Amino acid sequence: MSIPIYTYDAVIVGAGLAGNAAARELQKAGKKVAVITKLHPLRSHSGAAQGGINAAFSAKDSEELHMYDTIKGSDYLADQDAVAFMCNEAPKTIRWAERMGAVFSRTADGKIAQRPFGGQSEPRACYAKDRTGLTLLQTSYEQAHREGVLFFDEWYAADIIYKNGKISGVVAFNIRNMDKAIFNANAVMFATGGYARTYKINSNAHANTGDGLSIVARHGLPLEDMEFVQFHPSGLSGSGILISEAARGEGGKLLNSLGERFMSKYAPNAMELASRDVVARAIIEEIRQGRGVGPRKDAVYIDLTHLGAEKIMERLPELRDLAITFLGLDMIKEPILISATAHYSMGGIPVDIDGHVRKDNESFVEGFYAAGECACVSVHGANRLGANSVLEALLFGRHVGQSMAKDLDRGIALRPASLEDAQNMLDEMRFVLENNGTERVPELRTLLQESMTENAGVFRSEETLKKELVILDELEARYKNIRIEDKSKIFNTEMQEAIELGHMLDYARFIVDGALRRQESRGAHFREDFPARDDEKFLNHTMAYRDANGKIVSYPREVVLGRFEVKARAY
Amino acid sequence: MSLETKKVNFKVFRFNAERDFLPYYEQYTLDVTHEEVVLDVLNRIKWEFSGSLSYRRSCRHGICGSCSIKVNNKAVLACKERLFDLVELFGDELVIKPLSEARVVKDLIIDKKDFWAKYDAVKPYLIDDIDEAPEVENLVSPHEVEQILDSEICIQCGNCFYSCPAIENNEEFFGPAAFAKAYRFAADVRDNAKIERLEIVNAPEQGVWDCMKCFECAQACPKDVNPIEKITKLHNMYFQEGIAKSNVATRHAYAFKRSVEKNGLLDEADMVLYAERLDVIKQMPNALSMLKVGKLPMPWNQPKSEKLDEIKKLIKSSSTVKF
């Protein structure tokens, strides 16, 4: 079979905020660029962001304060140079998005309006009602499209071409008809988004299967801080769909089955407004102790009825609508059911500020870049603050696009691709299509998601994590014995789901392994057997790679400090 | 509190362009809960019974526009449509079909290239010299933002486009979503191409004057974009900008206004007659297809809208021109 080889200066995988922003920069710099995305760009998960995007530009605020809040929020694991860069560039970036057409909510005098958000000393989240991500995603795509960027949408990137410390392209297939292609390129960027779908209850889109991470890891390249997964306290019971922080911000009370306002036990001062990880743990603890509510007893109540219909309709109309759709409950009349939901991936492909992918602590992979939620720069450390991640995606996406253009100008050699480069993908597709086993993908995926939630979720311990490793071994073995029904070439979504499960199984191991190594509790990572933070041993990033035998090997990378002193994190 | 359930029969449209000559239906009887939406059922069918069933989906909560389908001929987002609501509306037999049978490639997946081509045609991006490193933002008043908010939230799901009778008869017609997009930028005070945009959507056969004002798009839209209202606003811009000439277009607009004022709903036959005079014959295929979707009431039972006052108010507020 012959597979076409296309040649580009730069190929980007992913068309969320990060991918679109990078593509526009490259196109404007006169580079020949292609974007591969498994969804139409406007369907990317960036569009789901509700609350806001941070920039310090109000009179009382400062970049310095934004840095401080971010670093404190990260439980001091963020790299302070990257955070400083982000916070300094934030005002310009948001105004640039506005100039490109983003429809922000405005103050009476016509400026971009800002709202308060958890963990922020000043109101600095710029917003567009409760659909900030949507306007930003549309704007980033529209202006990339206007510049003439070429998008290969509904194309699935299955592999990178990586040899001898250098990347030379991406191998992909067209989801519509299974046409395959090799995208040979001088520079490749990953902007493939997050990985929270490894958990049963999550707030993420079906597409957020974290493919990019395991594609990288399968070549023996490292991933960073994978154990840090943020659990948001308010996901709708059952579906995990996000009810934004606004529900607590507006005065929502959390109640257990005894009708107790239980946050008084866990955070007597901040109560419901304590930080995300604290509230998420409190909720799960109540459920574990048998004080859960709802048909599955897997939730607690959030009661907003005291706000009254008028206030709810004015401030929280979308949230009310979501609860009616997914629970059949009207928050004006009755409390609704929520629980912690896996929401955001702090870990990812390790990169420096300019997006260069790290090969190890000393060197970089030539021609390889990453940005957005799939990357770990790291600006969020152990816990990201609300409204900082769309900022990261847009800002670093753009900056990395510029950095690629610069590197291309300086010269990155093109290593010509050949048909053998498609072999991994062809093998993978053949395996999934032709393997004639007895296991079913949806069942294995459910087992993975349920066990990860149970054993590597909000609470972890050596015991649960080791148990999870055994389960992962088992699932991996069973995965080798799968069979799918659909053999057709057109929109074979069953094959795609199987390939995605393969990715999830691969990087889930990094989450568990990292969590096992980190014998402390920091930010979103909570070890019941090591409930305190241990700066002496663990004020460092987890770098981990898979060796030739498939075993995960990890080593620390120093956190970049220097600007703010490391202190206890108390709110 | 427990999960309420109902037994529902689903007839699911199946077709694979690679293999099938004709579509067929598969039937499933499932207990559904009061928490489930249509997408949950599609997932259950795919994951438990028929792995090859294909449909688009991603976000799961009505914000990415992937999952548009038709249930008993009503265009919906699968992820936002509660089964209990559908059962209340249609009873316990639900027929799940692609948005457009003519464009189906596999099961519930259609080829949307016509939809995207129309999107592209209206220059769907802000046209301005972009300051790449601005120290300040453009100043835009809350009132000015208000003008474009509801058109900006279009998620390009295509529900309106594939429910529009004008598209069905005339594949050149840009369609409701593209008009909403054209309006979104034409009404943006930061945009520098208002006249150019108005000219694009003024084109005969393709443009806003060929809308049949059936309100189907407003009903089909899951995000309350209300495309037909944006179309009227575009109509008004032509008069405000002095682009409209006394031709079919202006007569159309006049007839539209008169009709709505009179009945609340549109007397389509009357309006087409008025506007096209003796060219009525040309409109026959349109009229027929509108009959088919139940949009063309017979003159003897011309309904009066229950919301007549409201619609009149809307017309007043969106019409600043004297015809």
Ligand SMILES: Cc1cc2nc3c(=O)[nH]c(=O)nc-3n(C[C@H](O)[C@H](O)[C@H](O)COP(=O)(O)OP(=O)(O)OC[C@H]3O[C@@H](n4cnc5c(N)ncnc54)[C@H](O)[C@@H]3O)c2cc1C
């Ligand atoms: C419900 C929700 C609400 C949120 N609200 C906020 C908020 O208010 N503020 C905030 O700062 N952050 C928020 N976030 C987080 C934020 O939205 C994301 O972190 C950010 O948008 C990620 O952008 P991205 O460009 O990295 O990835 P995404 O937008 O997820 O894009 C990923 C892209 O990669 C493509 N892709 C992935 N794998 C492949 C493959 N194998 N082949 C081809 N293409 C592939 C996809 O098609 C997609 O285009 C929220 C997240 C969720 C889930």
Ligand code: SF4
């Ligand atoms: S009102 Fe016009 S645009 Fe809307 S569906 Fe009817 S014909 Fe189409």
Ligand code: SF4
């Ligand atoms: S206007 Fe409404 S129905 Fe039409 S594409 Fe946009 S969101 Fe969908």
Ligand code: FES
């Ligand atoms: S899955 Fe995104 S709108 Fe339905």
